[in-house]
Amino acid sequence: MSKEGLSEEEYLEARPGLVRPDLDGRPVKIYGWVHEIRDLGSLVFLLLRDRTGLCQVVFNRSKVGEDVRRILDSLTRESVVKVYGVVAVTPQARLGIEMKGERIELLARAAARLPYEVTGKVQASMTTRLDHRILDLRKPENTAIFLIADTVFDAIREYLRGEGFTEVRTPKIIATATEGGAALFRVDYFGRTAYLAQSPQLYKEELVTVFERVFEIGPFFRAEASHTRRHVSEFTSVDIEAAYMNYEDVMQVLERLVVHVFKRVAEERRGELERLGVNLRVPRAPFPRITYDAALKELSEMGHAKEWGGDLETTDLRLLAKKHTGFYFITHFPTSIKPFYIQPCDSNPALSESFDLMYQWLELASGGTRISDKSLLVRRLEEQGLNPESFKHHTAVYDYGMPVHAGWGLGFERLLMVITRRTNIRDVILFPRDRFRLTP
Helix, strand or coil: CCCCCCHHCCCCCEEEHHHHHHCHHHHHHEEEEEEEECCCEEEEEEEEEEEEEEEEEHHHHHHHHHHHHHHHHHHCCCCEEEEEEEECCCCCCCCEEEEEEEEEEEEEEECCCCCCCCCCCCCCCCHHHHCHHHHHHHCHHHHHHHHHHHHHHHHHHHHHHHCCCCECCCEEEEECCCCCCCCCCCECCCEEEEEECCCHHHHHHHHHHHCEEEEEEEEEEEECCCCCCCCCCCEEEEEEEEEEHHHHHHHHHHHHHHHHHHHHHHHCCCHHHHHHHCCCCCCCCCCCEEHHHHHHHHHHHHHCCCCCCCCHHHHHHHHCCCCCCCCEEEECCCCCHCCCCCCCCCCCCECEEEEEEEECEEEEEEEEEECCCCHHHHHHHHHCCCCCHHHHHHHHHHHCCCCCCEEEEEEEEHHHHHHHHCCCCHHHHHCCEECCECCC
């Protein structure tokens, strides 16, 4: 039955992706972007989109007024509209349900020619996609990625706060290289040289002397020349540090966090996962653990002998992934290849109380027990060719009482790649920054 002539208040406000069969026969109004237009003459089909999903609206030209026909004749894709109509369960419709359109209001007209095809019917390169990122993000599949990311952020905070961690914010403009590396962005800081932070490492270690358990989710920067599917210049890191814990303790925190995140996403983002074609399986803790030495042995058994003492390269990790197909830890790396703040093993100082969390061949997190003895920390700085004087503000904290502590840093975007099954880290960053891209 036609609902024309109803007042504004008599229409139920709905969202395109939430127009469900239980609304059959109800007058509703929805806002959205025009995703597609199919004009068959007597009938005009609009596919409206917002962050909740899509809804088909069909207008019968013979049953609407001249003002509605005028808008339909000039409508462009990506224009913003408000539509009034009646919900109808229609098995033959594209989505199984549609709206019989009665009125339409044009709220914002989009250009007739767009530089990017939002429907995805025309394939585009990564460069084209990123050049027109806002339009690219409007694709339902890409919107789904960042709705999932929102749940991941919330789940991480929920879990860590439940474990007694306090969220902190540390400086992103620093005077000294946190990890002593060369991959730093220099900043002209009022005539002095400063750097963009690679990690919150030293600050979070100092903060355990105040709050005992801290975490930070924030942006960090690495001026690496690498241009791969998993490297960018600005990334989001999830970092924790905890007093009175060692590397095994924080490994357990990490694996339980991952399980918690997967559960939340599986429960709350089913529609988005379906849109991405992802069947998300929640992993079980504890995750398998292999030592660095065991990893080298496995590589040797595969005919890929590797000299002890070097870091595991991508080619090594891809081979290990043939055996380790899910999440797993690699532990006890050589002390010489780890940062100066990582604790050497008491039984064998050549090895460290360190670990990497892997998913197949992709490194997601790195952590370990930290050095809590000032003299050992100074010695490790010197062994790595660093000047202890440059770290005097940090080493001074050890004179104020530094407990045994441990922590890790988790690459947020890399975890999101695993959850969404994306193979390029740029897919899971709203506006990526790499060595070739500074805009938009």
